[in-house]
Amino acid sequence: MSEKKEFLGYKGEVLETIKKAEAEIGDIIRVTKNEEVYEGILIPRSEYGDEKHVVIKLRSGYNIGIRITPNTKIEKIGKGAKPAFAPTSSPEQNPKLPKVAIISTGGTIASRVDYRTGAVRPALTASDLYSVVPELANIARIDAQILLSLFSENIIPKHWTEIAKAVAKQIAEGVDGVLIAHGTDTMGYTAAALSFALQNLPVPVILVGSQRSADRPSSDAATNLIGAVTAAAKAPFAEVALAMHETPSDTSITLHKGTKVRKCHTSRRDTFKSVNAQLIAKVENHKVTMLIEDYRKRDPSRKLVLKPEFDEKVALIKSYPGMNPAVIDWCVENAYRGIVLEGTGLGHVGRYCFEAIRSAVKHDIVVAMTSQCIWGRVNMNVYDQGRDLLALGVIPLEDMLSETAVVKLMWIFGQTRDMEEAKKLLKTNIVGEFSPRTLPEKSGE
Amino acid sequence: MSEKKEFLGYKGEVLETIKKAEAEIGDIIRVTKNEEVYEGILIPRSEYGDEKHVVIKLRSGYNIGIRITPNTKIEKIGKGAKPAFAPTSSPEQNPKLPKVAIISTGGTIASRVDYRTGAVRPALTASDLYSVVPELANIARIDAQILLSLFSENIIPKHWTEIAKAVAKQIAEGVDGVLIAHGTDTMGYTAAALSFALQNLPVPVILVGSQRSADRPSSDAATNLIGAVTAAAKAPFAEVALAMHETPSDTSITLHKGTKVRKCHTSRRDTFKSVNAQLIAKVENHKVTMLIEDYRKRDPSRKLVLKPEFDEKVALIKSYPGMNPAVIDWCVENAYRGIVLEGTGLGHVGRYCFEAIRSAVKHDIVVAMTSQCIWGRVNMNVYDQGRDLLALGVIPLEDMLSETAVVKLMWIFGQTRDMEEAKKLLKTNIVGEFSPRTLPEKSGE
Numbered sequence: 024m025s026e027k028k029e030f031l032g033y034k035g036e037v038l039e040t041i042k043k044a045e046a047e048i049g050d051i052i053r054v055t056k057n058e059e060v061y062e063g064i065l066i067p068r069s070e071y072g073d074e075k076h077v078v079i080k081l082r083s084g085y086n087i088g089i090r091i092t093p094n095t096k097i098e099k100i101g102k103g104a105k106p107a108f109a110p111t112s113s114p115e116q117n118p119k120l121p122k123v124a125i126i127s128t129g130g131t132i133a134s135r136v137d138y139r140t141g142a143v144r145p146a147l148t149a150s151d152l153y154s155v156v157p158e159l160a161n162i163a164r165i166d167a168q169i170l171l172s173l174f175s176e177n178i179i180p181k182h183w184t185e186i187a188k189a190v191a192k193q194i195a196e197g198v199d200g201v202l203i204a205h206g207t208d209t210m211g212y213t214a215a216a217l218s219f220a221l222q223n224l225p226v227p228v229i230l231v232g233s234q235r236s237a238d239r240p241s242s243d244a245a246t247n248l249i250g251a252v253t254a255a256a257k258a259p260f261a262e263v264a265l266a267m268h269e270t271p272s273d274t275s276i277t278l279h280k281g282t283k284v285r286k287c288h289t290s291r292r293d294t295f296k297s298v299n300a301q302l303i304a305k306v307e308n309h310k311v312t313m314l315i316e317d318y319r320k321r322d323p324s325r326k327l328v329l330k331p332e333f334d335e336k337v338a339l340i341k342s343y344p345g346m347n348p349a350v351i352d353w354c355v356e357n358a359y360r361g362i363v364l365e366g367t368g369l370g371h372v373g374r375y376c377f378e379a380i381r382s383a384v385k386h387d388i389v390v391a392m393t394s395q396c397i398w399g400r401v402n403m404n405v406y407d408q409g410r411d412l413l414a415l416g417v418i419p420l421e422d423m424l425s426e427t428a429v430v431k432l433m434w435i436f437g438q439t440r441d442m443e444e445a446k447k448l449l450k451t452n453i454v455g456e457f458s459p460r461t462l463p464e465k466s467g468e
Numbered sequence: 469m470s471e472k473k474e475f476l477g478y479k480g481e482v483l484e485t486i487k488k489a490e491a492e493i494g495d496i497i498r499v500t501k502n503e504e505v506y507e508g509i510l511i512p513r514s515e516y517g518d519e520k521h522v523v524i525k526l527r528s529g530y531n532i533g534i535r536i537t538p539n540t541k542i543e544k545i546g547k548g549a550k551p552a553f554a555p556t557s558s559p560e561q562n563p564k565l566p567k568v569a570i571i572s573t574g575g576t577i578a579s580r581v582d583y584r585t586g587a588v589r590p591a592l593t594a595s596d597l598y599s600v601v602p603e604l605a606n607i608a609r610i611d612a613q614i615l616l617s618l619f620s621e622n623i624i625p626k627h628w629t630e631i632a633k634a635v636a637k638q639i640a641e642g643v644d645g646v647l648i649a650h651g652t653d654t655m656g657y658t659a660a661a662l663s664f665a666l667q668n669l670p671v672p673v674i675l676v677g678s679q680r681s682a683d684r685p686s687s688d689a690a691t692n693l694i695g696a697v698t699a700a701a702k703a704p705f706a707e708v709a710l711a712m713h714e715t716p717s718d719t720s721i722t723l724h725k726g727t728k729v730r731k732c733h734t735s736r737r738d739t740f741k742s743v744n745a746q747l748i749a750k751v752e753n754h755k756v757t758m759l760i761e762d763y764r765k766r767d768p769s770r771k772l773v774l775k776p777e778f779d780e781k782v783a784l785i786k787s788y789p790g791m792n793p794a795v796i797d798w799c800v801e802n803a804y805r806g807i808v809l810e811g812t813g814l815g816h817v818g819r820y821c822f823e824a825i826r827s828a829v830k831h832d833i834v835v836a837m838t839s840q841c842i843w844g845r846v847n848m849n850v851y852d853q854g855r856d857l858l859a860l861g862v863i864p865l866e867d868m869l870s871e872t873a874v875v876k877l878m879w880i881f882g883q884t885r886d887m888e889e890a891k892k893l894l895k896t897n898i899v900g901e902f903s904p905r906t907l908p909e910k911s912g913e
Binding site: 175208209212288333338339343345346347349357373394398400408410414426430 | 518533623625783785810818841842843849874878
């Protein structure tokens with residue numbers, strides 16, 4: 024190991040203190056500072072780190088940074104251990120079981136923390152999975168591949184294209200279901216993107232993530248993975264769905280429609296909620312129970328229609344009091360093709376934005392309206408100001424999520440540059456992104 | 469009545485058809501088009517209306533626009549009626565009751581639709597209120613004033629200043645509580661703004677709205693008003709709170725902390741939710757029940773501290789996959805002082821935004837992070853990418869709502885231009901905008 028690697032990211036004063044203690048990355052150290060004592064594994068710093076803090080992984084699994092002062096002492100109290108999980112060989116695969124392809128894109132579920140280096144590493148070879156979650160061998164024959172290794176906040180539309188193509192390839196090879204391991208941060212956006220990109224599906228495509236990595240006692244990774252593999256292998260529907268905990272406890276996994284799901288809590292296991300839509304299904308004790316009657320049935324003979332292109336020239340703008348409408352002009356100047364306004368209430372923005380909106384529409388930009396309320400339905404016929412926005416050419420997106428709306432517009436401009444065609448597609452319910460009105464005569468209620 | 473008024477907003481072909489029927493605004497008309505027949509009151513069109521639709525108010529209270537074609541027939545079937553509510557004289561005021569000032573800013577609660585003209589008019593003189601909700605005379609002596617008549621999506625920070633000053637004036641005159649009638653769309657933002665602007669309150673300041681206007685059978689206006697007046701008159705706390713329905717039914721009104729409340733449904737009566745915080749109190753059967761123990765007690769001798777200034781040079785940017793980081797550069801170029809990034813999950817944005825963020829911080833812009841999850845707490849110490857953002861100088865806003873965050877930054881720059889002072893204020897829990905961590909050792913859970 025070169026010195027560069029041993030002290031990954033440390034520099035200046037902190038590096039000197041670590042060197043003096045003869046510690047290196049992966050060693051267990053004790054940091055004493057005034058009355059406080061911290062013990063843990065010395066982990067690498069990021070490239071953006073300063074010269075003042077040492078970072079250790081505590082026994083709890085959490086990392087903390089401790090500021091080094093002249094009276095801080097560092098002692099090495101143990102040598103680095105080997106990684107907790109070593110790859111094992113796969114168990115015998117039962118040829119009678121359905122075949123599930125797992126495509127990993129990164130994120131917490133696809134990773135395990137190497138305690139020795141603190142580095143997060145993808146761990147999704149089939150054998151790794153079987154070693155962490157041996158039950159999987161009784162549910163499906165798994166073929167796992169690592170497509171991307173990204174925190175999901177770094178996933179952009181071109182990755183949606185890559186993922187869609189990888190799924191199509193697996194389906195062409197005849198798998199019974201596809202599972203996509205994904206970071207939870209933007210998993211809702213990717214679920215919507217794949218819903219539009221993978222039409223006329225023959226088998227289920229399930230996205231799954233976890234809120235805590237597999238090597239932490241409170242991890243939800245194994246339960247989510249078992250639920251998601253069960254759905255991919257056996258569920259009777261053929262749609263893009265997202266599988267996560269139903270409640271904070273480990274008893275059931277729910278399946279959400281890809282266009283109607285949103286991350287609603289920073290850290291809870293049951294963070295994903297179906298918004299303005301019913302759950303598709305539930306997995307309990309390795310059994311899939313359908314919760315809706317109207318769904319596309321699994322049918323391996325059906326021919327997938329792959330439409331994987333997206334165009335990034337679409338903006339999502341959340342409105343707020345005093346918002347500068349010049350940000351809409353900025354979209355015009357930068358040749359955007361579409362704008363999703365996340366307005367207030369039933370779909371409103373301040374009258375001070377009207378001129379900018381009028382100009383955007385005049386410049387052939389599709390301007391659509393969703394609501395920052397999240398729940399409910401945009402209805403721009405209730406108040407004058409909503410009707411004025413309609414008259415300006417703003418397209419109301421009913422009960423569509425803002426996140427789904429921006430993805431759909433990006434997808435639309437990946438299919439066409441014709442404005443009338445784009446508007447028509449935007450208003451068409453392609454993959455359940457609009458829920459039907461239950462009480463059409465009471466839309467404002 | 470001049471011809472201009474009789475045909476408010478109508479032009480071209482539609483105007484000709486209306487004139488031929490000898491109908492005018494406020495008359496009851498029948499529109500026959502092929503097989504369809506519509507009857508309702510002819511109401512004015514907005515300035516943005518086209519030349520093709522006639523708009524009538526149906527008996528249900530809803531307005532519809534009907535496109536006029538060559539075979540559409542309009543008949544006048546009745547003369548316009550008088551407004552439904554006529555102002556009556558106020559009842560005798562009981563001098564033993566507490567005194568409540570009602571300040572109207574507009575919105576559905578402050579309005580009634582004049583069926584004759586379709587115009588929404590403010591209706592908040594004390595006598596109007598007593599005529600609509602006679603119970604109020606048994607709860608408090610009311611002094612009502614119309615400060616603004618705005619749909620709340622048109623309210624901007626300078627209006628927050630006006631409202632705060634009007635409240636301070638009432639408090640100086642010795643009222644026992646102040647009630648602000650407000651549109652629901654941005655009532656959460658205004659509640660946060662007043663929380664910062666009106667510090668060290670001696671009496672309660674209650675914001676109230678309604679989801680349906682008082683002249684509709686399903687209106688929540690009266691119940692909300694009774695609950696809010698009760699709280700303003702009798703509640704033991706002296707804070708800025710927002711009063712709305714607890715559930716879709718009329719049984720109880722809940723009081724939310726002004727900095728922790730958000731509109732979460734486009735149309736339900738129980739649209740407002742306390743996020744990451746407990747409800748302050750509940751009003752049932754004219755009785756206020758406190759739901760928290762730690763609150764500022766009502767004390768008329770306490771001296772209000774008025775800090776009503778706001779600075780609009782603050783942006784709220786909701787991140788999404790493929791967002792163009794140049795929008796952050798645009799804020800720099802336009803001399804913004806602060807940016808609230810509504811990131812994903814625990815407080816992340818794509819690495820492709822890092823250079824723009826670094827540049828914004830270098831240009832002395834305060835960059836803060838909230839989460840579009842809404843529920844939960846930003847924690848940028850869990851993943852490397854969060855730590856990198858911290859190293860860039862991004863300030864994590866814990867469990868603060870994005871809406872409260874943008875308001876708070878606008879308020880901060882209304883108080884100071886000193887960057888260090890601004891950052892210090894942003895991190896200080898001034899009026900409960902941060903909730904304490906319940907389990908400090910499990911912040912990532």
